[in-house]
Amino acid sequence: MVIRRGLDIVTTPLPEQLVRLRTLAAVLGFSALGTAANAQSVDLTGAGATFPYPIYSKWFSDYATTAGVRINYQSIGSGGGIRQLSEQTVDFGASDAPMSDAELAKAKGGKVLHFPTVLGAVVVTYNLAEATKALRLSGAVLGDIFLGKITKWNDSRIAALNVGVALPAKDILVVHRSDGSGTSFIFTDYLTAASTAWAAGPGKGKEVQWPVGLGGKGNEGVAGQVRQIAGSIGYVELAYARQNKLAYAELQNASGAFVAPTIEAITEAAAAAAKTLEKDTDYRVSIVNAPGKKAYPISSFTWLLVYEKMSDPAKAKKIADFLKYALSEGQRSAPALDYAPLPSSVAKQLQKRVAALASGR
């Protein structure tokens, strides 16, 4: 029932102890063979987002097995990750929202590069026994629901999108996240893009001033309320919704099609958005409300943050090597953990950036 994402790693195919053993073996093997350059196994430390933690920890354990590089990651939240990177107390950061220009300017180690690693999505979940099939919503309607302007389920604007569904005259209860989170950022980023009324009001952020509703702590807090209260609506990250089999809405995307949140639809959103990117993009881009008929509109990159020039060349190489792995082999383990892999075009572009990073200009 209440499964926190952090625990999901336990269910990944590789038993943890085995990984540890193999890691140990790899490390020992390394030092035994011990060419002078390789003997120093440089450990990397990182901190940041909790949202991609399950896939990151799988990557780190797999990578430790294959490459013998141990990476220590603390999932303390995007804000903490950015702060620690800025203070240079970690080798890399991770965030669900791109760093702002002001935050970039404060980074003590020089220029920070953003590397998208996987894609996540946010789904709109609801508790409406009367809805016999997936509810359909548009950005404008969703915005007005979360603004408290649409208060009844049988509102004519919801009914217009759901012909043939007998909507009850129940009150809508909005449930949102109370804790600052990337999930809220992505959701409000979408509302800001798709609803002019929302853009003029609360805007986007990890914490916004919600006009109506209850705040639940974490995905489980929101999902718990939605499951209990008839007539409620909330938002949770895709993986949580899928693993707990929550009802979710089909959303109208920028091309006017109604799309369910599937792994393919999310990768599609990134592929469609990538076409509009400039050649020298820094990847601090939002892909919500992406064009493309099959694109799911509330999708987002999650980023690893690294300094362009690191003082320790050995560490720089290790990070570059890890990124290479994450952007190629690593992508394959994404769907099993309910993350969408990057479109291959984007992954290829990023590999070029990694190569530049490795050369340590």
Added chain:
Amino acid sequence: MPSTSLHGASAGDRIYRFATTAFALSIPLLLVLLGVEVAVAAWPALKAFKFSFLTSSDWDAVNGVFGAAPAIYGTIVSSALALVIATPLAIGVAIFLSEFAPAWLRQPVAFFVDLLAAIPSVVYGLWGIFVLVPLLREHVMPFLADRLHLGNTPFFSGPAYGPSMLAAGLILAIMVLPYISSVTREVLMAVPRAQREAALALGATRWEMIRGAVLPYASSGIMGGVILGLGRALGETMAVTMVIGNRHEISASLFAPGYTMASLIANEFSEATNDMHLSALMGVGAVLLAITLVVNIIARWLVWRVQRQARA
């Protein structure tokens, strides 16, 4: 009392004395440093928003406007509610255990009451989400509002969602109960036998003996237990965050969702990157620290007054 003079003391004694003094002073020093650090970090926000930081209900991280009034209100109201519910219960439990319970029942019941204090607060929170909140929404709140017709009063009005100030107060009451009851029990047990025998000898019934001779004697200790509970309630974070509804709004209704200072910090700190936002959260921490200090000072004063009256 040992003499404060060290004349003639050996070097070992001096060193020992110096070391223990340093240890003793390090605690107040730590508290002062903590206060200073928090105040320094909070200063930009307090300077920018001045009194509106304490009086405004606007908490908007996107536009950088911060007013912590709902959280301050919520902390005080939820803690007060918890004490109102828990204190009579806890004293009742303690009186039963120390005065009425047969010996074979005393230890097991006391053990289970104390065990309440050992439950991690996140477990209370989960229990709150899955048991207490649905119970409130489906049974208690409709009963209060409709059966008892309290729905017309401002305190029990509005829709019954479940997560609310009432839920927070109840869960806090359960959490502070063992603290109050445990201290009260010890204090009651410590009341001298002569005190009771004197009352009984005057022809008092058992209840009159407890009310007239035992409770007054123990009152300052009981007050101490209540303060301990209050300290716990003011600072409790996780369980409250999970059931209070986390809404920046002051409402007289106990059915309405609210916020507390500790919840606000726990919810937003990890993802706050903007300087003013961080400073505002530190400001909330500073206010919480100040309120805790003031409450404790008032409580100490009350204890002191009760003790003085008891002696007089």
